[in-house]
Amino acid sequence: MGSIELNAVEKWYGEVQVIKGIDLSIQDGEFVIFVGPSGCGKSTLLRMIAGLEETSRGQILIDGRDATAEPPSKRGLAMVFQSYALYPHMSVAENMGFSLKTAGASKAEQQEKVAEAARALRLEGYLERRPKDLSGGQRQRVAIGRSIVRDPTAFLFDEPLSNLDAALRVEMRYEIAKLHQQLQASMVYVTHDQVEAMTLADRIVVLNAGRIEQVGSPKELYDHPDNLFVAQFIGSPKMNVIDLPCAELRLHDAPEGAAHLGIRPEAMRLTAPGAGDLDGRVDVSEYLGADIFLIVDCGAAGKLTMRIDGESTLPPGETIGLSFAPEKRHFFTRDGLAIR
Known part of the structure; x- marks a missing residue:
C-alpha cells in the first residue's frame, strides 16, 4: 500500500x-x-x-x-x-x-x-x-x-x-x-x-x-x-490570451462575462486575410522540423503563437488570416476563472 x-x-x-x-x-x-x-x-x-x-x-x-x-x-x-x-x-x-x-x-x-x-x-x-x-x-x-x-x-x-x-x-x-x-x-x-x-x-x-x-x-x-493561470502554465508554447472586447477580433458569440479569450497554438488555422477570426502579420517564423511556430503580430490582439505544418513557407512580413476552432476556444472572466 x-x-x-x-x-x-x-x-x-x-x-x-x-x-x-x-x-x-x-x-x-x-x-x-x-x-x-x-x-x-x-x-x-x-x-x-x-x-x-x-x-x-x-x-x-x-x-x-x-x-x-x-x-x-x-x-x-x-x-x-x-x-x-x-x-x-x-x-x-x-x-x-x-x-x-x-x-x-x-x-x-x-x-x-x-x-x-x-x-x-x-x-x-x-x-x-x-x-x-x-x-x-x-x-x-x-x-x-x-x-x-x-x-x-x-x-x-x-x-x-x-x-x-x-x-x-x-x-x-x-x-x-x-x-x-x-x-x-x-x-x-x-x-x-x-x-x-x-x-x-x-x-x-x-x-x-x-x-x-x-x-x-x-x-x-x-x-x-x-x-x-493553469491555461497558460500547462502547454508549450503556452495558450494565447486575447483581452476582450477586441475591435480587431471578429467574434460574435462570446459568453456573458467573458473578459479573455484563450486559444492554443494548434487550434488556429491559416485563412485568407479577412476570411477568419483575426488578421495579422507574420513577425517571426521558428522552424522545428515537423512544425513551425509562427509569431503573428495581430495589433490590438497582441502577438499570437500559431503552430503550423513544417512544410509551410510563410516569410516574415506577410499578412495572413487566422481562424479559431470553435470547440477549442476558452473563455475566462475578469478574475481569470474559466467559463464553462
Whole structure:
C-alpha cells in the first residue's frame, strides 16, 4: 500500500505562510506530479510529506496512519534528490545496498535486493563500478536503485532530472515511466518541467503561491483548465490570451462575462486575410522540423503563437488570416476563472 493524504496542511516560517491549506489524496500506485513556478511551494510540500520539513498545521496520513509528527525514518518513504549523493569510494552494489547494511540485513538479503533493483534499472553490468565511472543518467539510476532496495511505501522525487542534459532527461523519463509500470508503486514527483509532468503523471497538481490551482490528468488540465493561470502554465508554447472586447477580433458569440479569450497554438488555422477570426502579420517564423511556430503580430490582439505544418513557407512580413476552432476556444472572466 502507498496512499498519502494531506488534510488542511500548512507551513509557516515565522509570520510567513508558504503552504496555505493543502488538501490532497494520492491513491496507492498513483504517479502524481507537483508543478508550478519557482517559489510556489512544491519542493516544500514534498519535504513535508517526507518529514524533512515540519508540518505547522494540518495532518499527513500515510496508508491511513497519522504520520504528521513521525520522523522521516518512520514514514516508510524513499526520497530521490537532484543530487545523486553517492559514496565515491563504494561500488554501485555497495551504494545501492548501504541502507540495508546499516539496517542489519544479512549479506544474502542485501545481494538479492540489489540484484533485483539492478535488473529493474538495467544496471547489472555496472555493479562493480565506482560512481566516477558512470554517466549522469547511470548515477541517477543508482540513486533510484538505492531507494528501491528499501521496498518503500512510496517514492518521492525532488526534480531528479534537473542536473541532466536534454538527451539524458529524455532517457531518464523513459526509465522512470518503465519503473512505475514495473513496481506499480506510489510516486510523488516535483518538477518545474511541464514536459516531464505531461508525459509521466497520472495526475498533475498545479501549485501557485502555496495553493493548489487545479488537480487533474494531463489531458484534463490541457483541455479544461479551471483558470488563466493553469491555461497558460500547462502547454508549450503556452495558450494565447486575447483581452476582450477586441475591435480587431471578429467574434460574435462570446459568453456573458467573458473578459479573455484563450486559444492554443494548434487550434488556429491559416485563412485568407479577412476570411477568419483575426488578421495579422507574420513577425517571426521558428522552424522545428515537423512544425513551425509562427509569431503573428495581430495589433490590438497582441502577438499570437500559431503552430503550423513544417512544410509551410510563410516569410516574415506577410499578412495572413487566422481562424479559431470553435470547440477549442476558452473563455475566462475578469478574475481569470474559466467559463464553462
